[in-house]
Amino acid sequence: MNTTLLQHLNGNAEPVIPSPCFVLEEAKLRRxxxxxDSVQRAAGVTIILALKGFSMYSAxxxxxxxxxxxxxxxxxxxxxxxEYMGVQAHTYIPAYQDATFxxxxxxxxxxxxxxxxxxxxxxxxxxxxPVSCGIRVNPQYSEVATDMYNPCVPGSRLGAxxxxxxxxxxxxxxxxxxxxxxxxxxxxxxxxxxxxxxxFDKLLYQAKWVNFGGGHLMxxxxxxxxxxxxxxxxxxxKYNVDIILEPGSAIAWQTGxxxxxxxDVFNSQGIDVAILDTSFAAHxxxxxxxxxxxxxxxxxxxxxxxxPTYRLGGMTxxxxxxxxxxxxxxxxEVGDKVVFxxxxxxxxxxxxxxxxxxxxxxxxxxxxxxxxxxxxFGYESFKDKL
Numbered sequence: 254m255n256t257t258l259l260q261h262l263n264g265n266a267e268p269v270i271p272s273p274c275f276v277l278e279e280a281k282l283r284r285x286x287x288x289x290d291s292v293q294r295a296a297g298v299t300i301i302l303a304l305k306g307f308s309m310y311s312a313x314x315x316x317x318x319x320x321x322x323x324x325x326x327x328x329x330x331x332x333x334x335x336e337y338m339g340v341q342a343h344t345y346i347p348a349y350q351d352a353t354f355x356x357x358x359x360x361x362x363x364x365x366x367x368x369x370x371x372x373x374x375x376x377x378x379x380x381x382x383p384v385s386c387g388i389r390v391n392p393q394y395s396e397v398a399t400d401m402y403n404p405c406v407p408g409s410r411l412g413a414x415x416x417x418x419x420x421x422x423x424x425x426x427x428x429x430x431x432x433x434x435x436x437x438x439x440x441x442x443x444x445x446x447x448x449x450x451x452x453f454d455k456l457l458y459q460a461k462w463v464n465f466g467g468g469h470l471m472x473x474x475x476x477x478x479x480x481x482x483x484x485x486x487x488x489x490x491k492y493n494v495d496i497i498l499e500p501g502s503a504i505a506w507q508t509g510x511x512x513x514x515x516x517d518v519f520n521s522q523g524i525d526v527a528i529l530d531t532s533f534a535a536h537x538x539x540x541x542x543x544x545x546x547x548x549x550x551x552x553x554x555x556x557x558x559x560x561p562t563y564r565l566g567g568m569t570x571x572x573x574x575x576x577x578x579x580x581x582x583x584x585x586e587v588g589d590k591v592v593f594x595x596x597x598x599x600x601x602x603x604x605x606x607x608x609x610x611x612x613x614x615x616x617x618x619x620x621x622x623x624x625x626x627x628x629x630f631g632y633e634s635f636k637d638k639l
Contacts, residue, residue: 289471303324470503515589
């Protein structure tokens with residue numbers, strides 16, 4: 254984060270950034286895209302945008318400079334890909350619906366079925382259509398610690414296990430799709446591929462493409478991209494397939510913040526509390542789902558003895574809409590800015606208007622160090638959902 258942006262966040266310069274507000278830093282998004290592009294070029298693979306992790310379509314013109322496609326998991330996401338990425342979508346939906354299936358097919362270049370029963374049900378409706386179909390498989394191996402994000406837990410609804418598939422891919426089914434990672438490194442991928450190949454080796458040799466799904470956090474500091482390139486190159490050459498990756502977090506990793514403002518400060522039974530104009534439940538629900546403790550710029554992530562320490566509360570009336578505890582160098586006062594770091598991937602797409610709380614504004618800190626408000630929200634956004 255550069256000094257000029259910090260000045261804006263501190264309210265010392267014009268224009269004033271609204272609060273609460275998601276602010277994407279354009280230069281940081283470009284930096285990530287350049288790294289991702291270097292991987293796909295070196296490995297000879299295709300890396301596409303996963304809308305479930307980053308759907309800020311105002312940034313898609315920049316994304317299109319580096320990535321040729323995007324993956325969607327609903328008709329609405331598909332339409333966003335068509336309209337703002339300007340391409341057909343790579344589509345995976347856990348269960349397709351009769352009423353919308355034909356439109357989904359017409360808007361997609363690739364279509365992945367979640368189960369063999371889904372393939373059997375819809376195969377006649379894709380026959381002869383200009384779409385490449387695949388099947389999602391479950392390699393029964395994942396190192397994701399949180400069950401909510403682990404697609405390989407016993408009884409998982411995501412992907413077919415080897416015993417549910419034939420030994421021969423039928424006509425019209427030409428892709429294999431797996432997704433078992435969540436913000437993991439290339440060494441986790443290596444171990445995952447060992448499990449995938451031990452179970453699906455025969456089918457992999459028959460496939461035209463293999464989609465490695467998401468969870469490849471190649472833009473995180475310390476990620477060994479050379480090791481990833483080696484894995485992808487070896488796999489592509491071994492099976493003579495096209496490889497597709499669709500990272501969610503990696504695209505917008507560390508590319509922006511959520512700005513909030515302190516509305517009230519008080520002591521509650523010996524604990525200092527600061528109420529913000531944002532909400533963990535409504536604006537950062539993944540912090541409560543995962544759960545994880547978001548980092549705050551210019552704060553101490555864990556309490557420090559002797560420093561002002563606060564439990565931060567959100568705007569809703571949900572008792573659990575809080576996060577604690579953080580220490581600061583100076584006591585918090587009404588009007589102070591509290592800036593949550595790395596809030597662009599996943600967080601933005603999960604926001605709600607629970608309790609009628611306004612959604613945060615959306616803005617971009619441009620590469621020329623100007624600020625642009627992209628969108629603001631109000632009563633209509635709340636009302637229209639109901």
